Amino acid sequence: MSLTKITILLSLLVLSHQAELHSFHLTNNVLSLEESEDSTEIVSDHLVQPTQVFNRSSLQSVSIINHNLTSIKEGTFDNFLNLTNLVLDNNQIDSLPRDLNLPNLRQLTFKNNKLVKLHNDSFVNLRNLQILKLDYNELGEIDPNAVAGLSNLKVLTLSHNKIEHLPKTVFVAVSGLVNLDIDNNFLTVIEETVFDSLEELxxxxxxxxxxxxxxxxxxxxxxxxxxxxxxxxxxxxLEHDVFHHLAELDSLHLENNFLEELPNGVFQDLGGVGRLLLTNNSVRELQKDVFVGLKQLRNLKADFNEIRVLEKGSFYGLPFCYDLNLSYNKIDHLPSGVFDGLENLEQLLLNGNKLSTLDVGAFTGLTALYALNLENSKIDDLDTLEELPKLRLIDLKGTKYNNMTSVNIGKYVFNVNKYNNWVLN
Known part of the structure; x- marks a missing residue:
């Protein structure tokens, strides 16, 4: 059964003293009604429709966006028993009515408003809600039972708020959550049990x-x-056991922190991780066996750190890693066997380091390496690169070879291409 699409084109708007959805007056307006499959779209420059427009028990979707609403009165949506999607983005609402009375609502989007607190039982009679988006508000406090009753919730987004603390029991009632987004807030501590109920996350x-x-x-x-x-x-x-029991984890983002060391064993339970990002930290050393446990790792980024020392065995246990980025560290020496364990590595980025010494055997074992970046290093010769049987591309910009159009590596000649890389013809 088709539903009515109501588009309100305003030629003159007269508002009540309070910008509330419940009370609103229109004068000299033009209304056009169109058929729609599943939604009512309400369009205006400021606010929207008279109360009678909302007496639509068959409506499934309502969007009220950019209308400077400041509040929603109790009972506003009482006749919307079949509503499944409600969007109230980009308004000025600082609180929600305790009972929206929308038992069939599946998605509530309330982004870019003025909410400052989620009170206990903020979302009663929304037992079928699956998606709740509260991004870009001013939330600074969440009561322990704020989302109680949302037992079917799958997605909760709280990004770009002012949340400083998560009560230990706040997620107990939403144990079926699949996606939880709390980025761009003011959290300082993650308590030990706060996520314990989220086994489906x-x-x-x-x-x-x-x-x-x-x-x-x-x-x-x-x-x-x-x-x-x-x-x-x-x-x-990082505590040595902080990532224990995360057997299904595929992607771990730790970039842009202040990490100074990686304790041995910290990754030992992460056998499914394919991508580990450590960019822009303060790590000084990669110890032997530090990455043991990352059996499926494909991409490792540790660029823009303070790494001076690579030990033989630093990369043990990474048989499927094909991309390793160590650029912009302080590495000046590559000892023999330092890349043991990386037999499937295809790309190695060492640009922006202080490399001056490559021991014989430094690249032994890198039988699949295709591309090597040594830009801005201080190496005097390239003899060690003969250990790389599949090498096809080298970046030597900013080195003593910078102005050469070709370089010899063993019996092979690498020529400069139009991108200023040296490639094997």
């Missing part, structure tokens, strides 16, 4: 907070987690 985004401490075992119950984003926080260290 697949994506957890904590990017760009102020997190300094993650208590051991904070993620221990997240057995289905595949993507964990901790980038752009204030982490200086």
């Amino acid at each position: 697949v994506t957890l985004n904590l990017k760009n907070n102020l997190i300094k401490t993650i208590n051991g075992g904070a993620f221990r119950r997240l057995k289905a987690l595949r993507d964990l984003n901790l980038a752009q926080n204030h982490l200086t260290k």
